[in-house]
Amino acid sequence: MAALMVASGCAKEETEQKQSLQGTNLMRSQTSGTAKGTKLDQGPAERAADYLRRREDIRDVVVVNSGDRLLVAYQIPHMQRWNRKKIEKDVEGRLRDMFPGYKVISSSDLKIFWKTQQLKTKMDNKRLDQREVNREIGRIEKLSKEQT
Amino acid sequence: MANEKRKNLTPVQQEYHLFEKERETKRPIVRNCARAFLVGGIICTIGQAISYFYMYFFDFTEQTAGNPTVATMVFLSMILTGLGVYDRIAQFAGAGSAVPVTGFGNAVISAAIEHRTEGFVLGVGSNMFKLAGSVILFGTFAAFVIALIKTIAIQWGGL
Structure with a gap:
């Protein structure tokens, strides 16, 4: 049972490594950051992703927006995790200033990053409408607030 | 032993102390540390993989995956203790297997096994959490x- 758990845990890690755990430059060029193939306007998401990519304390970023909601998921470099809370607070504050009309949901949690990445891929491939995207964002937001 | 304390000993005691010091088996501290580091690291790697397992297959975030991961690690170490495998690992790794949370499971189950002959209530029940x-x-x-x-x-x- 343990071997199975370890194998399946590591199996996923390998695919995620390709886009999040490698050297910063290589990794940045591999993650597109926002859903480009969707019919929904992703202008705010593009701007948020551009801003976050320029920051040295952020390694990888995926952003999705729909209606008045902006979902931002990012990864913090390993050694910068000492300042995780500070970075999260700063990013949240800056994004709120940049997008005053939007409800910003930001997280540096790996699970939220995976979920946002999945949503972005779905938006690219399945052409989800705004209602469906909003529902998915709502689910991710709820998950990000989970404490136990 | 500190020099001040040794001064208080009688000459015979001092002589015995030197005798003992010469014959005492030297502890391989560096080797023990290396073993503890390696085995402790392996246990933590397994824990990390289990944490990723819960995050990927269930709705656990990095923050919430800790609880089921700890429960699983303790459960696994309990099973391994029951099978007599963890004792062998502990003999080799020392603190490397006792300090992680798996050492907790080992401490509970090994005490339960040891005192089983004294009965379930006064033996296992009262000694399990010693x-x-x-x-x-x-x-x-x-x-x-x-x-x-x-x-x-x-x-x-x-x-």
């Missing part, structure tokens, strides 16, 4: 003290 009980007590107390310090630092220190 060592683990102090871990729980001082762990809870330490958490309380740290929380108190943090609260004071936030309220008065403005952190």
